[in-house]
Amino acid sequence: MSFKGENQASGGPPGGFDHSEECATNRIVNPASAPSVSVIMANFNGANWIRQAIESLQRQSLADWELIVVDDASTDASVDIVCAAANNDQRIVLLTSSCNAGPSVARNRALACARGRWVTILDSDDLFADRRLESLLAKAESDGAGIVADDLLIMNQSGLLTGYSLLGLRASRTFDAVALVKAPRLAYLKPMTRTELLTELRYDQRLRSGEDFDLLLRVLVKHDARMVVYPGMGYHYRRRGDSLSTDKSADRPALRGMLEANARFRASYALSGRLADACAHRHRSLETSLRWVDVTEAVRERRFATAVYHTINHPRVLRCAVQFLKKRLYLLVLGNKRRSKTLGL
Structure with a gap:
């Protein structure tokens, strides 16, 4: 992922870096030999997938890349797997940490080392199709764009493509800041961004x-700026039940963090009317989601009076409850129809 000047990351990085000076001491930057693309990967306990992720990068038709892996204090075999790959491929750099500091810290360390003209992300449980980097880079340069992305192609946990994509794009589209705020799922994309x-x-x-x-x-x-998004060129996104995006136990701290970040952003920039309105709407939506977490937790704990209180005092939450009940009723009816069909009724 200072907020008044936006000139640097807030505060210093947490301690616990085992190799905080690798980039400065071991890598002499020669602009003539800098790679076209720096691929950054934050990893925590990705041993089940990380070898496949790295191999998908090594199979790229575009060979002019570097991979900077920042391991965030994994307790599995991740580091050994990356070390083995790095020993056989000088384009791979591994940075390690002795304490878990989160993906933002890990990616900032990688960005500080990036030498490429472009930067993109490969998560340690995802994959690149063989020509993905070449195709995306060619599109970016031909369109003169500074930020480009391709629609995510969804894999199941076993790595098989499901036939679905995040956006279902059939043609390229351009998105600005207002569009991003109105459709936050655009941030699931893995853009390629000019390093400058x-x-x-x-x-x-x-x-x-x-x-x-x-x-x-x-x-x-x-x-x-604008982000140009093309139909799927080959970022294969693994949908996992234990990912942060699906971990319901993380909802409350995640929502609070996003609310605070939204408030900092609104205070840091002179926003246009459209963007200010979109950010205000996002703030209300995040607050509603946070209140909905209160309701669902109260129901699970059988604190029904508390659940009713939260619902009555937040009209937007009441709409969430109605939509939730409609969805549950639909699934119940659908399940009964399927069961009847199976029984021949």
Whole structure:
């Protein structure tokens, strides 16, 4: 993923870095030999998938890349797997940490080392199709764009493509900051960004969820930029039940963090009327989601009076409850129809 000047990441990085000076001491930057693309990967306990992720990068038709892996104090075999890959491929760099500091800190460390003209992300449980980097880079340069992305192609946990994509795009589209705020799922995309656009911007190290949205929003606003999104070129996104985006136990701290980040953003920029309205609407939506967490937790704990209190005192939450009941009723009816069909009734 300083908020008044937006010139640097807030505060210093947490301690616990085992190799905080690798980039400065071991890598002499020669602009003539700098790679086209720096791929950054934050990893925590990704041993089940990380070898496949790295191999998908090594199979790229575009060979002019570097991979910077920041391991966030994994307790599995992740480091050994990356070390083995790095020993056989000088384009791979591994940075390790002795304490878990979160994805924002990890990605900021990688960004500080990035030498490429472009920067993109590969999560340790995802994959690149073989020509993805070449195709995306060619599109970016032919369109003169500073930020480009491709629609995510969804894999199941076993790595098989489901036939679905995040946006279902059939043609390229251009999105600005207002569009991002109105459709936060755009931040699930893995953009390729010109490195110069990130020179004075970094991930907010206080965020462990929603950090990609926050950084992308600030990049778009600071540079008055647009993101061009193409139909799927080959970022294969693994949908997992234990990912942060599906971990319901993380909802409350994640939502609070996003609310605070939204407030900091609104206080840091002179926003246009459309963007100010969109951010205000997002704030209300996040507050509603937080109140809905209160309701669902109260119901699970059989504190029904508390659940009713939260619902009555927040009319938007009441709409959430109605939509939830409609969905449950629909699924119940659908299940009964299928059961009847199976029984031949």
